Amino acid sequence: MASLSSSCFAALPCKFKSLSLHSSPSPSPSHGRIAFSSLRFSASVSRDVFCAGGRLAVSGGEGRRPRFSVVCEAAPQKRADSAVKRARQAEKRRLYNKARKSEVRTRMKKVLEELDGLRKKPDAQAEEILSIEKLIAEAYSVIDKAVKVGTLHRNTGARRKSRLARRKKAVEIHHGWYTPAPAPEPAPALAATT
16 A cells, blocks of 8 residues: 555546555444545545645555555544524524414414314304404414514515415305305407408
8 A cells, every 4th residue: 555645646547446444544343434424425535635744645456457446534624603604593583483483374274273163053143253254354464574683585475475365265155144246247359350
């Protein structure tokens, strides 16, 4: 096995059978191997794999087709402070968005349950819808705030609000408190004169 510096890397063939990374020259109980999950290797390995203090070792195989084995000893790179901060911010936003989405779902569920109960009630009065309209207004407010801060997409917010409005209208039609207007007649097509 020959030890080479990383400047000799250009003279090596571009395809290797195996690439091993070791944490230190002295073997540990687990043969000094550690997993580098952030490194990806393709058929052609770039020089960027090696850090300033890295060491490259190459061994050739016997036979008609030589097989090369490359061993690089390098330390795993520390994450940049900006990446750590981004991860921290992402986690904070995830929890914030999770709470907002949960509140939206809870408000919608309350409205839908009230509407289902009112629909099943045979002797329901038109005034009973007023308390549900108040719950719908609160749900709309929560949905609008979630859209404003970017937790929900605006189309998602519109779809959720539409779902509540359609369900309310269905209950009103079911009890006869609302009669939809008939669809307008289509205008007759004008005959083309030549």
